[in-house]
Amino acid sequence: MPLIEVHLIENVFNPEQERQIIQKLTDAMVSIEGENAGRDPGSKFQKSRAAKWGIGGQPLATLATEPVKDLAAGRKAA
Numbered sequence: 001m002p003l004i005e006v007h008l009i010e011n012v013f014n015p016e017q018e019r020q021i022i023q024k025l026t027d028a029m030v031s032i033e034g035e036n037a038g039r040d041p042g043s044k045f046q047k048s049r050a051a052k053w054g055i056g057g058q059p060l061a062t063l064a065t066e067p068v069k070d071l072a073a074g075r076k077a078a
Contacts, residue, residue, distance in 0.1 A: 002029055002041040009060070010047040012072050018045065 004025045013021070022043045029041040053060040070076065 002033075004029065004041050004043045005046065006043065007046045007048065009050050009053055011050075012069055017072070 006021060006025070008018075025043060026041055033041075050060045
């Protein structure tokens with residue numbers, strides 16, 4: 001059984017978005033493995049404070065998390 005590990009910045013995705021992430025990653029793995037390959041893959045979220053991330057060569061702590069939320073929502077980050 002594969003384990004899918006996803007690292008997220010906390011407070012960016014809401015619970016419904018996290019549920020969708022789990023469902024779509026599971027669907028992708030089942031489409032590769034096949035329905036009869038065994039049990040569904042497990043999913044694990046690792047959430048970290050924004051201070052532990054870097055984006056575009058800059059520590060995210062020096063930026064607002066709004067650009068990350070914009071990207072998650074499909075909007076172009078400022």
